[in-house]
Amino acid sequence: MATWLVRRLAASIAIVFAVVTITFFVIHAAPGSPFLPAESQHLTPETLRRLSTEFGLDRSLPEQYLLFLRNVVRGNLGQSFALRRPVADALADAIPNTFTLALAALLIDFALGLALGIYQAVRAGRVGDVVSGNGALLVNSMPVFWLGLVLLLVFGQWLRWAPVGGLSNPVLCPRLDSPACGLDFLWHLTLPALTLGLVGAASTARYQRAAMLEVIRQDFVRTARAKGLRERRVLLVHALRNALLPVITLFGLAFPFLFTGAVLVETVFAWPGMGRLAVNAIFQRDYPVVTGAALLTSAMVVLGNLIADVLYAVADPRIRVRSETA
């Protein structure tokens, strides 16, 4: 297990390194520069030269790359061109927002998805299963940002149950440490988290239903029923435990979805997270922020997969044995 983990970890780091390298060269190979067009900004040639020197853009590309790598290893992601502050600081401000959003969405995703999947498996083939199954398929097929818009329109504009965007309400939450702020934050979190969570839950339910159906037919479930256990106990303890295994893979798959979804959902809900930061940085050709965001995002994706693999090994003894003997 230990050697396996070390090897997986090394591979993960290599993948992140490759992603960052590709991003670095793609963004630097693109035509144009962060300070163009110079005419419209009324920059004198001297100012332009000074800015280029300040941000190291006057060096050759391989030189810039080596410098960038050295800084990354030291934990320095560079200085943002547009924000005029260290990239690490800008990311540090945005990450907690994206994380909270992703975590809330993940919670909705799995709570709702598992419940729905179990319900569908138990009622397989009946009206409840067919209706909710097709409903889940439809939600799973929706563009995330569009679902966000519709939820905003219905709950934000028509019913006025939820705020239409942002992190907090300046009237309810004038200072960050006032007691109403936590609730206000949760209130603002509801719609974006629901948007991401619902789409995720639809796909989780589809997996869970299939996994549960597979397990329900097996002998040990019949044995449990024959012992006279209550149906609830048979389903939720005996069957569910075994049906959860395939769903762990989903956990790893959820990460890329949450991050791509976040790019669009954060735009719709004006949520100041990583996705919005990255999109703005791309539009402004803010090279260091883009590479920094790529580094973090790919690290998250790889980490998600790694966690899923470890959970898998922990949950299923067969995998552990196989990897030890191999």
Added chain:
Amino acid sequence: MNVGNWLALGGAAIVALAAVAALRRRITATASGRRFFRHPTAVPGLFAIAAPVVAPYPPYFQIDITNPDLPPSTQFLLGTDPYSRDVWSRLVYGARVSLGIGAVAMLVAATIGTAVGAVAGYFRRWVDTALMRLVDVGLAMPRIFVLLMAVALWEHIALWVLVLLIGLTGWFGTSRLVRAEVLSLRERDFVVAARAAGAGSGRVIFRHVLPNAAGPIIVSAALGIGNMMLLEAGLSFLGLGVPPPAPSWGNMIADGWHKMTVAWWASTFPGLAISLVVMAFNALGDALRDALDPRRAGEEGGEGGGAA
């Protein structure tokens, strides 16, 4: 709508219906085919794609710019958008753009994915290792991020380049699938026999191995078209997809977004159209999987989550 468009639509409809009919005849001849058509959403799904639709107005025609955002009525079936264009007409024309992009991008992705997967699985050793590490990197790359970078940095990118890019970033999953399939197929007796008979690698791969791996490739392609369409919609929504006056469904959502509180119909219907068509493709993929894999008879569901 001019004569050429009518002809094009009619022709496409006839070809599509004929194809569906022929396909149906062929697959209902087998037990697995009947399983396919038992799937509740597969048939309407197929027809949603093939259905000929009629647009009363040209897609760029601004009916009365001083009086936009008209609600749905008998004259304007789904209302008019903030630029006073008929939403229904644009939706119909947008279907070509959105479906076309999805189909072409998927074709690109499926071709590359199959080629890479087949080569990696067939030749194994360092070729396999190298290609699969590449796929690992590709899968770890946030896709929308890469596309955003490409489109935003190279301004005024042509539509075909965008489609190509969507395809070029979408083949990683397919290649893994094909590789696994080829790895098991290449050890089978008929492949060994072909090799022993002196067939070259190219012939063995194309004539013997790949035809037997067609099932999973087709299923992943059907599931993939939906993802491609969602991706296009997302990019267009951020203003980086199909250039604005053209009616793609993502564009239409973006056009109506800022006036959603006044005219909800302009953004809602295109989004609904995307959802239904993507759902049809997902259902089609599920149905094909059920039909092509006898082990899964009677069940459904499985992988194929929607990204973006």
